[in-house]
Amino acid sequence: MPTPKFWGLNARPSTWLRYTLAALPFLLAVLAYAVASDLRHADNPDDKLLPGLGQMIDAVKQVALVPDKRTGQVVLWHDTLASLTRLGEGVGLALVLALLSGLNIGLFPGLSALFSGFLVVVSMIPPLAILPILFISLGVDEAAKVALIFIGTYPVLTRDITLAVRAIPTEQIVKSATLGASATALVYRIVLPQILPRALESLRLVLGGAWLFLISAEAIAATEGLGYRIFLVRRYLAMDTIIPYVAWITLLGFLFDYLLRFCNRRLFRWYGDKA
Amino acid sequence: MSDPKKIHIEDVYKVYDGRAVLDNVDLCVSAGEFCALVGPSGCGKSTLLRLILGQEQPSRGSVLIEGQAAGFPDPRRGIVFQRYSLYPHLTVLDNVLLGRRLAQPWSWLPWSKPRPDDRDEAMDLLERVRLGDAAAKFPHELSGGMQQRVAIAQALIMKPPVLLMDEPFGALDPDTREDLQVFLLELWERERLTMFFVTHDLEEACFLGTRLLVLSQYYTDARGADAPRGGKIVADYRLSPTGTATAVKRRDEFKNFIHELRETGFDPAIRRHVKDFDLEHPDSFQTLTAEEYRRDGEKSAGNP
Ligand SMILES: Nc1ncnc2c1ncn2[C@@H]1O[C@H](COP(=O)(O)OP(=O)(O)OP(=O)(O)O)[C@@H](O)[C@H]1O
Numbered sequence: 001m002p003t004p005k006f007w008g009l010n011a012r013p014s015t016w017l018r019y020t021l022a023a024l025p026f027l028l029a030v031l032a033y034a035v036a037s038d039l040r041h042a043d044n045p046d047d048k049l050l051p052g053l054g055q056m057i058d059a060v061k062q063v064a065l066v067p068d069k070r071t072g073q074v075v076l077w078h079d080t081l082a083s084l085t086r087l088g089e090g091v092g093l094a095l096v097l098a099l100l101s102g103l104n105i106g107l108f109p110g111l112s113a114l115f116s117g118f119l120v121v122v123s124m125i126p127p128l129a130i131l132p133i134l135f136i137s138l139g140v141d142e143a144a145k146v147a148l149i150f151i152g153t154y155p156v157l158t159r160d161i162t163l164a165v166r167a168i169p170t171e172q173i174v175k176s177a178t179l180g181a182s183a184t185a186l187v188y189r190i191v192l193p194q195i196l197p198r199a200l201e202s203l204r205l206v207l208g209g210a211w212l213f214l215i216s217a218e219a220i221a222a223t224e225g226l227g228y229r230i231f232l233v234r235r236y237l238a239m240d241t242i243i244p245y246v247a248w249i250t251l252l253g254f255l256f257d258y259l260l261r262f263c264n265r266r267l268f269r270w271y272g273d274k275a
Numbered sequence: 276m277s278d279p280k281k282i283h284i285e286d287v288y289k290v291y292d293g294r295a296v297l298d299n300v301d302l303c304v305s306a307g308e309f310c311a312l313v314g315p316s317g318c319g320k321s322t323l324l325r326l327i328l329g330q331e332q333p334s335r336g337s338v339l340i341e342g343q344a345a346g347f348p349d350p351r352r353g354i355v356f357q358r359y360s361l362y363p364h365l366t367v368l369d370n371v372l373l374g375r376r377l378a379q380p381w382s383w384l385p386w387s388k389p390r391p392d393d394r395d396e397a398m399d400l401l402e403r404v405r406l407g408d409a410a411a412k413f414p415h416e417l418s419g420g421m422q423q424r425v426a427i428a429q430a431l432i433m434k435p436p437v438l439l440m441d442e443p444f445g446a447l448d449p450d451t452r453e454d455l456q457v458f459l460l461e462l463w464e465r466e467r468l469t470m471f472f473v474t475h476d477l478e479e480a481c482f483l484g485t486r487l488l489v490l491s492q493y494y495t496d497a498r499g500a501d502a503p504r505g506g507k508i509v510a511d512y513r514l515s516p517t518g519t520a521t522a523v524k525r526r527d528e529f530k531n532f533i534h535e536l537r538e539t540g541f542d543p544a545i546r547r548h549v550k551d552f553d554l555e556h557p558d559s560f561q562t563l564t565a566e567e568y569r570r571d572g573e574k575s576a577g578n579p
């Protein structure tokens with residue numbers, strides 16, 4: 001019996017079909033947009049809601065190539081740098097501290113008893129709800145935005161790392177003691193390298209949330225940044241700028257995800273092969 | 276004590292959730308002995324091993340390793356578990372080297388290299404467990420039998436005074452198992468190890484051990500017929516060395532002995548009184564409490 005190419009549980013799409021299938025939804029989305037945009041423009045040549053491709057390219061040229069008259073900076077790169085700095089600071093801090101606390105809470109029953117319950121409750125606080133508190137206490141500068149990203153990602157990362165640490169078999173921990181490992185050596189030399197790939201995986205998952213917090217904070221109070229720009233030009237209904245910005249953010253998110261996965265496969269061969 | 280025994284356990288009880296799993300256990304092991312511990316499932320074999328290891332503490336009684344309190348796990352005891360003994364993120368060589376590298380300051384730096392002597396020693400051990408070629412592989416790339424050999428090498432590099440094993444070959448197929456039994460015997464002879472080997476396989480225990488211990492909850496004493504009883508050492512034999520030829524397993528005396536063993540401790544219907552245990556090994560000793568010792572109908576009480 002021939003193996004079906006597409007239909008059913010037993011389908012085995014060939015390589016080229018796989019790529020075509022993967023591209024198809026993207027093409028359809030772009031096509032649908034182009035048709036809708038054309039229809040609206042046929043109705044009203046000044047339509048701002050669904051700008052055509054040409055309009056968007058013009059707008060992108062304006063923000064990505066031409067320096068701003070007032071500040072002399074190229075807007076898109078300036079915004080990207082500002083946003084990525086905030087994202088990097090917030091997420092980086094969260095990852096480092098989550099590793100430190102997750103390892104220790106996961107391994108030391110005393111610390112676990114002290115902090116586990118607190119962490120569960122803290123992770124239930126909706127980060128956006130405390131954004132006003134952050135703005136009031138830290139001011140509307142960088143600190144508040146970085147803090148929001150940190151608060152939005154740290155508890156989840158810590159909980160996930162704690163779970164990964166607890167999943168390490170007791171046998172391994174006991175064995176390390178018979179091999180002369182001190183508690184510190186156990187934490188940082190035996191357990192840390194083992195959960196690092198898992199930590200990078202959790203990081204991939206929380207990055208989506210981190211973008212959400214970044215853009216929310218920028219939308220409310222900022223003078224530059226990708227989120228700031230989108231909400232700024234919204235006042236002029238400048239869809240021709242908003243849509244490319246969204247596409248750019250999506251691309252950045254995709255690139256980071258890909259990069260982390262690549263790192264995981266390259267640095268931790270034992271992990272990838274095992275999974 | 277001038278020459279402390281490798282393991283000395285006296286009056287040890289271990290209670291879980293109000294139920295005694297180990298019930299006044301006494302045990303003494305001399306250097307160089309290959310102790311094999313058998314018993315029905317759930318009698319407390321692993322519990323006894325964990326007490327010697329220091330992974331758990333006795334509810335009552337004392338556990339001494341070379342005359343010192345057992346305390347928590349440390350390099351005085353090596354351990355090979357049935358599974359999960361290896362570190363998945365380290366190569367086979369690094370797994371074996373781990374004990375040495377942990378003792379070296381700064382060796383956690385990613386670019387630090389192992390000391391050449393340590394490396395040679397680890398490679399030598401790997402050759403001896405016949406895994407020299409696999410040094411650069413990761414544990415998940417090895418078969419179960421190879422993984423257990425690495426785990427043994429990993430424990431041996433510490434030269435532990437006592438090597439504990441909890442059903443180390445339990446998850447292996449019969450051929451690999453027999454292969455590793457022979458290998459372990461050779462290793463034990465050459466390294467003059469003191470072994471404490473837990474298994475539920477009587478044949479394996481009789482083939483490997485120079486001393487056979489049976490732990491069981493099926494016995495009687497003066498505490499009344501329905502009293503809850505935890506595991507006790509109900510038999511303690513000295514075995515003549517079988518050598519490393521597995522053909523001995525097919526001999527009639529060997530089979531008869533195993534058959535006989537099944538009747539001591541493994542059958543709930545056949546119970547011996549605490550005073551009639553087969554404790555023939557010279558190191559064996561028994562401290563009975565007054566309640567245990569009094570035979571039914573007798574009035575006298577006391578320790579022998
Ligand atoms: N941490 C624990 N908490 C509660 N009960 C336990 C614990 N560990 C062991 N037990 C109980 O103690 C008894 C003996 O367990 P143990 O694992 O020592 O038996 P075993 O002789 O090794 O059995 P097996 O041959 O199946 O490995 C069992 O009834 C088990 O349920």
Ligand SMILES: [Mg+2]
Binds near residue numbers: 320321322
């Ligand atoms: Mg067991």
